[in-house]
Amino acid sequence: MKHLTPKQAWDYLQANPEALFVDVRMEIEYMYVGHPPGVVHIAWYEYPDMQPAPDRFAQQVLREAGSTGRPVLLLCRSGKRTLPAGETLEAAGFTEVINVLHGFEGDLDARFHRNTVNGWRFDGLPWEQL
Template sequence: MQHLTPKEAHTFLQNHPDAVFIDVRSEMEFLFVGHPRDSIHIPWNEFPDWEVNPHFLAQVRRATSVNRPLVLICRSGNRSAEAGLFLEQHGYSEVYNVLHGFEGPLDEHHHRGSLAGWRSEGLPWEQC
C-alpha cells in the first residue's frame, strides 16, 4: 500500500479517472462531519460496536474491480490503512491510503481539523 498526503491524493484522483475514492468512516461521520466530494461511502467498521463491517469486501467488489486503483480515506488515516491492508490480502494491488485522513490528528486541545487532513487543506468536500 502506498500513502499519499491529502493534496497528493487529490492530484492522483484528478490524473486517474479510473480510480475509486472510498471513505471508510462510519455513516454518521460521512453524513454529519462531511466527506470528500466524489467519494463513495463503504464503512470499514460501524457504530455502536465498531466491529469490522462483515460486508466490506463484498461492498468494495460491487463498487470496483481488483484492477482499478483504490484511494481510501478515514478520519485520521488509521482505519483506512487497516482497510487497505485487508483489501491487499484479498487481491487488490493498487491501494492508496490518505495520510492524516479527512480531519487530521488531534491538536493540543484534543480537537481535529486544524493541523492536517483533507478538509483543513482546503480540498473539495461536502456535507449532507
Template sequence: MQHLTPKQAFELLQSKPEAVFIDVRSEMEYLFVGHPEGSILIPWVDAPDWEINPHFVSHVKTAASINRPVVLICRSGRRSIDAGEALEKAGLKEVYNVLHGFEGDLNEQHHRNLTNGWRHDNLPWGQT
C-alpha cells in the first residue's frame, strides 16, 4: 500500500481517472461531516454494530472491477490503513491510503481540520 498526502491523492485521482476513490468512514460521517467529491461510500465499519463490514472487500472489488487503482480515505488515515491491508490480502495490487484523511489529525486542543487533511488542504468536498 502506498501512502499519499491529500494533495498527492488528488493529483493521482486527476491523472488516473480510472481510479476508484472510496470513503471508508461510516454513513453518518459521510453524510453529515461531508466527503471528498467523487468518492463513493463503502464503510469499513458502520452502525449499528460498529464491526468490520464483512462485505467490504467484495464491495470494493465490485466497484474497482479489474486492475483499477483504489484510493482509500477515512477521517484521519487510520481506518483506511486497516481497510487497505484487507484489500491487499484479498489480492488487490494498487491500493493507496490518504494520509491524515478527510478531517486530519487532532491539534493540541483536540480539534480536527486545523492542521492537515483533505478539507484543511481545500480540496473539493461537499455534503449530500
C-alpha cells in the first residue's frame, strides 16, 4: 500500500482521472462533516454495528472499480480506518491501493480538536458538505 499526503493524493487524482477515490467513513460523517467532490462513499463500517465487513467492502469496491487493476485511493477521518480497508483490498487482489495520510479531518491537536494540524480540509483542498 502506498501512502500519500492529502496534497499528494490531490495531485495524483488530477494526473490519474481513472483512479477510484473512496471515502470509507460512515454515512453520517460523509454527509454532514463533508467530503471531497467526486469521491465514492463505501463505508468500512456503519452505525450501529460499528464492525467492519471486509468481504462486503471489497465486493462493493470491486463493483465500483470494475477491476482489481484500477488504482484506488482511500480516505477516512484521520487515516486510521483506511489501513485495514486497504489491506483488505490488497488481499482481494487490488494491485494499487493508496492510503490518504491524515484523512479528511486530520490528527488531534493538544486540545483534542481536528482540522488544526493536518488533513484534507486543513490543506485547503476542495470539499463539499450537505
